[in-house]
Amino acid sequence: MMKRKSLKKQHTQQQRILLVSPPVYDIRLDWARWHQPLGLLQVGSLLLERGYGVRLFDCLQPLQGKRVQRKKLDSVSVENHELARWHFGWSWEQIEDKIEDLKEEKWKPDVIYVTCMMTFWWESTRDLVRLVRKRFPKARIILGGVYASLCPNHARQQLRGVRLDSTIGKKAKTEATDLSLYERMPHFSGVLLNRSRSANQIVKEIEAKIALGVREFAFFDDEIPGKNPKHFEGVLDLIIQKGLDIKLRALGNLSPKALTQNLVIKMREAGYRQIFLHDDRALDPDAKGDLSAYERGIELLLTHGGYKPRTEDITAMVLVGYPSENLDHTVERLTRLAHIVGSVNLVPFQPTPGTDIYQRYEKHLPPELEKQNGKLFPFAKFNGASFSDYQELTRLAALLNSKYRSTTFDFLGDDQIAQMVRYSIANETWKPKLRVTLPLATR
Amino acid sequence: MIIRDNPSQVLNGAKSAILINPPIYDTQYWAYWSQPHGLLKVATWLRKNGYEQLRLIDCLATDSKRRVRQRHRDVVQRDDIAKQLWTFGMSLDELEIRLRETSFVPGEIWITSIMTYWWESTRDVIDVVKRVYPQNTPRILVGGIYPTLDPEHANRHLGERAGIDINVVDGEICDDAANARTDLSLYYNDDLYETKPRYALITGSRGCRFNCAYCAQLKLNHENPKVRSRSPQEIADEIEEKYKKYGVREFAFYEDNLLFNRDDFLERLAEIRKRGLKISIYAPEGIEPRLVDLEFLNEMRATGFRKLHLALETIDNEIARGWNRKQATIEAFERAVEVAKKAGWAVGSQDLNAFVIFGLPDEDLQVTINTALYASQKVGSVIPMLFTPVPGSILFRQHEDYLFSPRAPDGERWDLQDLNGKLLPFLEYNQQKYPWLRASDYLRLESFMMHLNNSKVRTRPFNFASAHPVSRVFRNVLSDVAKNESAPSPSVRIDLKQPTSSILMGVGK
Ligand code: B12
Ligand code: SF4
Numbered sequence: 001m002m003k004r005k006s007l008k009k010q011h012t013q014q015q016r017i018l019l020v021s022p023p024v025y026d027i028r029l030d031w032a033r034w035h036q037p038l039g040l041l042q043v044g045s046l047l048l049e050r051g052y053g054v055r056l057f058d059c060l061q062p063l064q065g066k067r068v069q070r071k072k073l074d075s076v077s078v079e080n081h082e083l084a085r086w087h088f089g090w091s092w093e094q095i096e097d098k099i100e101d102l103k104e105e106k107w108k109p110d111v112i113y114v115t116c117m118m119t120f121w122w123e124s125t126r127d128l129v130r131l132v133r134k135r136f137p138k139a140r141i142i143l144g145g146v147y148a149s150l151c152p153n154h155a156r157q158q159l160r161g162v163r164l165d166s167t168i169g170k171k172a173k174t175e176a177t178d179l180s181l182y183e184r185m186p187h188f189s190g191v192l193l194n195r196s197r198s199a200n201q202i203v204k205e206i207e208a209k210i211a212l213g214v215r216e217f218a219f220f221d222d223e224i225p226g227k228n229p230k231h232f233e234g235v236l237d238l239i240i241q242k243g244l245d246i247k248l249r250a251l252g253n254l255s256p257k258a259l260t261q262n263l264v265i266k267m268r269e270a271g272y273r274q275i276f277l278h279d280d281r282a283l284d285p286d287a288k289g290d291l292s293a294y295e296r297g298i299e300l301l302l303t304h305g306g307y308k309p310r311t312e313d314i315t316a317m318v319l320v321g322y323p324s325e326n327l328d329h330t331v332e333r334l335t336r337l338a339h340i341v342g343s344v345n346l347v348p349f350q351p352t353p354g355t356d357i358y359q360r361y362e363k364h365l366p367p368e369l370e371k372q373n374g375k376l377f378p379f380a381k382f383n384g385a386s387f388s389d390y391q392e393l394t395r396l397a398a399l400l401n402s403k404y405r406s407t408t409f410d411f412l413g414d415d416q417i418a419q420m421v422r423y424s425i426a427n428e429t430w431k432p433k434l435r436v437t438l439p440l441a442t443r
Numbered sequence: 444m445i446i447r448d449n450p451s452q453v454l455n456g457a458k459s460a461i462l463i464n465p466p467i468y469d470t471q472y473w474a475y476w477s478q479p480h481g482l483l484k485v486a487t488w489l490r491k492n493g494y495e496q497l498r499l500i501d502c503l504a505t506d507s508k509r510r511v512r513q514r515h516r517d518v519v520q521r522d523d524i525a526k527q528l529w530t531f532g533m534s535l536d537e538l539e540i541r542l543r544e545t546s547f548v549p550g551e552i553w554i555t556s557i558m559t560y561w562w563e564s565t566r567d568v569i570d571v572v573k574r575v576y577p578q579n580t581p582r583i584l585v586g587g588i589y590p591t592l593d594p595e596h597a598n599r600h601l602g603e604r605a606g607i608d609i610n611v612v613d614g615e616i617c618d619d620a621a622n623a624r625t626d627l628s629l630y631y632n633d634d635l636y637e638t639k640p641r642y643a644l645i646t647g648s649r650g651c652r653f654n655c656a657y658c659a660q661l662k663l664n665h666e667n668p669k670v671r672s673r674s675p676q677e678i679a680d681e682i683e684e685k686y687k688k689y690g691v692r693e694f695a696f697y698e699d700n701l702l703f704n705r706d707d708f709l710e711r712l713a714e715i716r717k718r719g720l721k722i723s724i725y726a727p728e729g730i731e732p733r734l735v736d737l738e739f740l741n742e743m744r745a746t747g748f749r750k751l752h753l754a755l756e757t758i759d760n761e762i763a764r765g766w767n768r769k770q771a772t773i774e775a776f777e778r779a780v781e782v783a784k785k786a787g788w789a790v791g792s793q794d795l796n797a798f799v800i801f802g803l804p805d806e807d808l809q810v811t812i813n814t815a816l817y818a819s820q821k822v823g824s825v826i827p828m829l830f831t832p833v834p835g836s837i838l839f840r841q842h843e844d845y846l847f848s849p850r851a852p853d854g855e856r857w858d859l860q861d862l863n864g865k866l867l868p869f870l871e872y873n874q875q876k877y878p879w880l881r882a883s884d885y886l887r888l889e890s891f892m893m894h895l896n897n898s899k900v901r902t903r904p905f906n907f908a909s910a911h912p913v914s915r916v917f918r919n920v921l922s923d924v925a926k927n928e929s930a931p932s933p934s935v936r937i938d939l940k941q942p943t944s945s946i947l948m949g950v951g952k
Binding site: 081327328331332335336389391392393394395396398399402403404405407408409411412415416417418419420421422423424425426427429430431432434435 | 758759760772773774777808809812813814816817820877879880884886887888889890891893894895897898899900901903904905906907908911912913914916917918919920921922924925926928
């Protein structure tokens, strides 16, 4: 009966659909400038094609300026640390205002699609659902995204009255996103490389976005080039051939192993400005940390790509906090990678329900999804370490990655200054020769 | 003409003046605590002496973020690095407009001039003055640090191009001028300044009993080593006046040796506290660790000091002695840090800072690095100070021969503008000791010190020396590599009898 009713409605009036990517509660928002709810936008494209009226609330898209806004929410305690937790993105008042705007237009959604991209972000999704349900009691609310597909039971329990829908996501898998849904054009666009689309289709999508004023792009696939490097090269060739004036970034998904001279030259020419290298260890944390692929890759990027050494051009992502990690090895790997690559960023290992490794180590995790947040290093104890140890590691990474005049310091460098630094640390010559230890003068 | 210790020669009956703080040419400029406070004191003194019309044109006035405009000027190639040279502040063209729009024709133009290596912009300002007033050019007086440190140079060069005689005032004119309060009304009553100053600089004392080899304080104070202080009441009055009249809440003490007259300083703090003002006080020039004690620091904190800058410079007492700094020992520094911690200053908070000097002739680079590492783990924040040879200081005199010798490849000689620490004037000199040393190594050394400060995560930076496993493994990785390296720093002593000119002509590219 429902079905007939809605069909009937479609005849009389176009169905209205509101897409929402909620704000986020977290202690930190990594990659803050590079979030885009790609899946939700693809669903949007599909719905638009089908003739629905579609609106979008992307709460992580800044309403003004370039930065994602944040406000202190509460704190989480880990061991004896109190960590501030923030509400990132639009505030509830701002969302209410946006809803008010819709109401003024007399635009009421029949269906609301809500995405949740991380399992450990479910709480803000719950709060968002509560809010839209209150404001649009008649609308159907459909939850999609990573959280819904990986933790459906949790979602059903916590977000009552919400439907889960995985079919529309699958149908939209090869859609190009439609950025015209944004009131304020985002500064960049995520694009998918490996979803059975031809190089031509991908570059067409990029061109369409250039026409909207977007100049920066990043492929959002888990891994690039992935299994078919020829496809990636084909896309780059086409970008070069068409002379598209764009900036590309590899956001931590480019494997150093994949780099060849040919590919590096093409990447540079196509517009790759900044490269965050994937930590291949993420695929197999047990693997021995062989760094030769980095050495080769960096050599290629510097000599054939013209990337500047030790700057923000190239950064190695370094996976930390995975189960059964040996922290000593990680410190050594981090230090050596900082020498080879120039810049290093830590990526906390994120346990993801449904993966093998998750199943294997689930018993060592706290049961609450929000506490499985990788940034809280939930495997610390299991690894015989503590959250403080990981903080110390973060400090070391900050030192190794610190930029002054845009470059990092090479602690393992061949130059004399680095040698003197090592000499001082190895021989403790930095400890002054104190003649007498004077008692504390407290006159 | 050079005027020294003769206020009656300075004043000759004029009733109006424009006061100018020139723009500057440099590779870097830190505008945060820079007000032409000498000139602002002079303004107060002039009013007392019957001047009726005064206008200040502060070419380095800052915006609301306390920053100053900069425009690219030139590129200076130093060895293997290229340094960008900028004009900071108002352009000369704008200065010309401002002079022309001024509603009165001044009887005099008073120009302040600070760093000796900035002297060229003072000359250029004089050219502008001449252009604006080609006939009946007002009498021009130049004073400040540069004219005091090198009055002959100023007298020879400043008016040369404009073809006018100027009055170079060597020193502080007189005690009355030196002890005057700064006149901030010049900003408040002039539309030229969209942003009015929110802070004030206070000089409470001048002079210092020591004579460190790199410091020009003795020459600045006309060889008088006595510490002369303004009365605590008067200083507190000045602070209170600025607080009430202009809403100033931040004050910085700029003095040669702030803590030297202990009782006087304590009395000053007590007097300020008596006024019950909510203010913050800074001493960005640094304080002498030897004089620090718990009572001092407790009082300072209670009066509004938030940041502490300690002059460390080197951890090697021998080297300190070589710089005529017997008073500054590492033991005294250690003790000062312990006391600071007791008084509530947290290591790594950036409220506690240590200066480390480098770029000096004959320096031991290994000791510089040792000092930086020590400072980083001891106080958590290292402030690298590139050495500048200051005319009038011991080191300047010792090395004058080297500094002004003909240089490769064309035999040209340096002038004061080349003796800016940021241009590494002792690079070629130190290459005698370290043949591998390049300009880029100095950049690397400076960056290294800055990096040490940059690792702060949740209230504290990385401590390379701690017992924590992360530190230990990091040290091990570095030590492993160091094991196979020979001890660096081949300490070849320089043969001082060798004529310096041959050093310079020998190492040209
Ligand atoms: C404040 C200060 C700073 C501040 C601000 C500087 C700035 N941007 O303006 C900071 C902390 C940033 C700083 C940094 C440095 N400084 Co500094 N600093 C000083 C200090 C303490 C006061 C300078 C000042 O502004 N005085 C204002 C003067 C003009 O006021 P006054 O003397 O009370 O004024 C009287 C007279 O001069 C006269 N007068 C003033 N103007 C006029 C005008 C006329 C027309 C007349 C007639 C009279 C007159 O009358 C006044 C009343 O009696 C002096 C030391 C000192 N004791 O003065 C060192 C000093 C100027 N600094 C010095 C040095 C070495 C440095 C650094 C190079 C240190 C380093 N290695 O990094 C850096 C360089 C900074 C840069 N950007 O290049 C040297 C000089 C260097 C040189 N070659 O000229 C000095 C002299 C220190 C010393 N004792 O050796 N410094
Ligand atoms: S550096 Fe400080 S202690 Fe040394 S002479 Fe100058 S003012 Fe005095």
